[in-house]
Amino acid sequence: MKTHTLYDGDSHRWLMFGRDPNKPEKIIDTNQYMVITKDNALLMDPGGIELFSAMLTTVIKQVPVDKITHIFASHQDPDIISSLGLWDQALQDATLHSPWIWESFIRHFGMQNINFNAIADEGGSLTLDDVKLVFIPAHYLHSSGNFNVFDPQTGILMSGDIGAAIEADDAPMFVDDFESHIPRMKLFHQRWMPSNEAKNDWVERVRELDVKMLCPQHGRIFKGDDVGRFLDWFEGLEVGLTGARLRQ
Amino acid sequence: MAAHTYSYFVVAAVIAARLEKATRIARHLSITASNARALAFRAGEGASGFRPLTDYIHRLADLTVSSSSRINHLASELSRTAAEKERAERALRHFVDVGERAKDSPFIDSLQPVFERTSQRQCVLRDAYNSQIKLLTSELDTLEGELRAAGVLATMSRVEALQADGVYQQALNNVADNVESVTASIKKHIQSSQTLVQQLTQELS
Numbered sequence: 001m002k003t004h005t006l007y008d009g010d011s012h013r014w015l016m017f018g019r020d021p022n023k024p025e026k027i028i029d030t031n032q033y034m035v036i037t038k039d040n041a042l043l044m045d046p047g048g049i050e051l052f053s054a055m056l057t058t059v060i061k062q063v064p065v066d067k068i069t070h071i072f073a074s075h076q077d078p079d080i081i082s083s084l085g086l087w088d089q090a091l092q093d094a095t096l097h098s099p100w101i102w103e104s105f106i107r108h109f110g111m112q113n114i115n116f117n118a119i120a121d122e123g124g125s126l127t128l129d130d131v132k133l134v135f136i137p138a139h140y141l142h143s144s145g146n147f148n149v150f151d152p153q154t155g156i157l158m159s160g161d162i163g164a165a166i167e168a169d170d171a172p173m174f175v176d177d178f179e180s181h182i183p184r185m186k187l188f189h190q191r192w193m194p195s196n197e198a199k200n201d202w203v204e205r206v207r208e209l210d211v212k213m214l215c216p217q218h219g220r221i222f223k224g225d226d227v228g229r230f231l232d233w234f235e236g237l238e239v240g241l242t243g244a245r246l247r248q
Numbered sequence: 249m250a251a252h253t254y255s256y257f258v259v260a261a262v263i264a265a266r267l268e269k270a271t272r273i274a275r276h277l278s279i280t281a282s283n284a285r286a287l288a289f290r291a292g293e294g295a296s297g298f299r300p301l302t303d304y305i306h307r308l309a310d311l312t313v314s315s316s317s318r319i320n321h322l323a324s325e326l327s328r329t330a331a332e333k334e335r336a337e338r339a340l341r342h343f344v345d346v347g348e349r350a351k352d353s354p355f356i357d358s359l360q361p362v363f364e365r366t367s368q369r370q371c372v373l374r375d376a377y378n379s380q381i382k383l384l385t386s387e388l389d390t391l392e393g394e395l396r397a398a399g400v401l402a403t404m405s406r407v408e409a410l411q412a413d414g415v416y417q418q419a420l421n422n423v424a425d426n427v428e429s430v431t432a433s434i435k436k437h438i439q440s441s442q443t444l445v446q447q448l449t450q451e452l453s
């Protein structure tokens with residue numbers, strides 16, 4: 001699995017893990033993210049059970065295991081958090097931050113050691129050493145309980161399934177030509193996202209933030225002007241489609 | 249069923265399921281015992297020798313129900329332990345794999361306590377699993393022994409039937425048939441569970 005540094009500053013680092021060449025063929029490729037501060041590390045959407053060994057191998061090149069004190073699961077999907085049962089055996093005093101509505105569901109993945117911090121619908125924040133991270137509500141995009149993680153200091157927004165694209169496992173890390181990227185994300189957003197109202201509300205709120213990098217859980221990262229391009233495109237897209245309307 | 253092709257934690261679950269069935273069947277024996285008692289009461293002098301027999305049938309029924317539900321409980325505990333043990337073992341396999349793959353990582357040492365902790369947990373679960381298997385084996389043997397008395401009770405019921413008045417003869421024979429068939433089907437479940445438990449014991453050694 002490859003590691004890509006998105007930000008490297010005095011107070012913290014942002015890493016992205018993904019593009020695993022040894023990933024089993026039939027599972028969707030995922031991006032995992034990690035924020036490392038002085039004494040702590042937050043692992044975001046750590047991924048599925050099939051990825052666990054590759055993930056832990058990659059992670060301990062960056063931090064010792066016991067420094068992973070926090071995990072974030074944007075929502076309940078298997079590609080997000082089905083590895084929980086194994087992380088639970090690996091970590092002793094970690095806390096999992098996830099939408100309150102999924103607590104009793106996510107526990108089915110196996111959670112005996114890790115603590116659960118239920119994020120309220122309105123969102124919340126987490127301070128790691130001196131770094132404040134904000135949980136931005138993104139409900140119904142696509143999961144009915146779903147959050148993004150925003151870092152106001154760097155402008156990095158971990159957007160989960162929003163901005164996701166379905167593409168080759170060795171795709172580049174960043175979107176380089178927005179127009180040509182649209183076909184890779186259109187169907188995913190139209191079919192997986194159920195609510196235009198929720199989408200437009202999210203776009204409006206995210207425009208208020210100073211997002212410099214929008215980092216989805218699948219596909220490529222948007223940076224600079226491509227963030228605004230994505231927000232405009234997403235705002236204009238009709239979602240919640242099936243059948244013939246989806247194929248138009 | 250070629251049970252040996254299944255993993256031990258599946259076998260443990262199969263045992264639990266079989267014994268649940270055995271417990272349900274054992275309750276039928278209680279019903280038979282109650283019917284027999286009512287019959288003896290109605291028959292009066294016509295089946296005087298049968299009355300003490302109904303007490304034995306009752307005792308056997310109670311014994312079977314309580315012992316099989318205890319075994320059933322043990323088996324589901326075993327099944328739970330087996331699943332937990334498998335989870336710890338799977339995690340261990342992953343950690344070993346990571347240890348190999350991350351040999352050159354600067355933080356490879358941080359994996360050591362994780363590995364030790366999980367190994368320890370696996371040991372605890374393995375010990376619990378072993379002793380649960382032992383307990384289950386001995387309880388199954390005890391129940392099997394208790395069920396041997398059923399054959400004697402059925403024969404004695406038949407002897408009583410020979411001496412009873414015509415109207416009750418058929419009824420007493422029915423009781424004997426019932427005792428026989430119910431215990432036979434419990435025995436079948438017990439014996440197949442014993443075979444499966446033996447398989448688990450062999451895997452241990």
Ligand SMILES: [Fe+2]
Pocket residue numbers: 075077142143161
């Ligand atoms: Fe999802």
Ligand SMILES: [Fe+2]
Pocket residue numbers: 077079080160161217218
């Ligand atoms: Fe996803």
